[in-house]
Amino acid sequence: MDYHKESGHTYHTVSSDIREEYESFVGxxxxxxxxxxxxxxxxxxxxAIPFVLKLVDRRSGKAVMADLQLDTYTAEMFYLYAIEGIPRFLMRSENGDLRELNAEELEFFDFGLDLNAFLSYNALFDCLQESWGxxxxxxxxxxxxxxxxxMKLDWAAYSGKENYLSIAEVALLAGMKEKSVRNLAAKELDAKFNPDCRLTLISTTNAAKWLEGRRKFKPSQLLKNKPAIDQFLKIAYDFF
Known part of the structure; x- marks a missing residue:
């Protein structure tokens, strides 16, 4: 698995024109x-929708554009794991509580659909930025x-194998600015520059230990059932 490259949907490069606002959200x-x-x-x-689509109620013949709402379920699910550490994408709500998906439910599980749906939000807003301002x-x-x-950090915990994070990724998990983490990476995190991917990398062992002392870091709620853990490892291998 190549966990070191900042491309695809493992890491979205942040352009200079939005860097300040991006970092204001971190932590x-x-x-x-x-x-x-x-x-x-x-x-x-x-x-913009009325200029592209015309949605009409078949019975009344009236436009129903005013009733449209953006579905934020997928966006919230990604937030829960990324920020709160709750692997909601492998859980189901039952009687007000969350439980891990069982083996039978996981037979019909497709994380790719959820990931593509989330990425579609970004694609949608990017298109609007270019065409509609x-x-x-x-x-x-x-x-x-x-x-x-x-996911990279937790993959190491589940698999028992070493993995590596970029300075940008450790900064996100710590809720800190990338520049701040970079300043102490060599001394406190034993960071090493990798010439193959041209990134300064930090082992998950060192990152996990260091993150425990960060006030804004929220540890992950680790899965307990083997079917869910196996599915997590598969997702990490296939997508990240």
Whole structure:
């Protein structure tokens, strides 16, 4: 598994024009702020829809555009794991409580659908930014990148194998600015530059130990059942 490259959906590069706002969300992202950011970004989409689609109630013949709402379930699910450490994508709500999916339920499980749905949000807002002057949901980039970083860290815990995180990924998990982590990476994290991927990398062993002392780091709620753990490892291998 190549956990070292910052490309694809393992790590979305943050351009300089949104870097300041992106970093303002790191370590400070709560559910309301996150959903408000998505709704603000989607407002241009809702305004653009009538120019692209015409949705009509078949009985009344009246337009139903005003009733459209953005489905945020998938976005919330990614937030719960990335920021709160709760692997909601492998859990089901039952009587108000969350439980891990069992072996039978996992037979019909497809994480790729959820990931593609989440990535579609970004693609949607990017298209609107280019064509309608809309804005991206920058907090979603934070969540996506932190989701991948946490998955790499937890993969090492489940598999018992060493893994490596970039400085950017450790900064996300610590809720700190990348520059701050970079300044202490060599001394406190034994970070080493990898010429193959041209990144300074930190072992998951060192990262996990160091993160325990960070005030804004929220440890993951680790899965307990083997079927769910096996599915997690498969997701990590296939997508991250």
């Amino acid at each position: 400070n992202l709560d559910p309301d702020t996150y959903l408000d950011d998505i709704k603000d970004a989607s407002s241009d989409f809702m305004e 809309g804005r991206p949901a920058i907090s979603m980039l934070v969540v996506l990148n932190q989701f991948a970083a946490r």
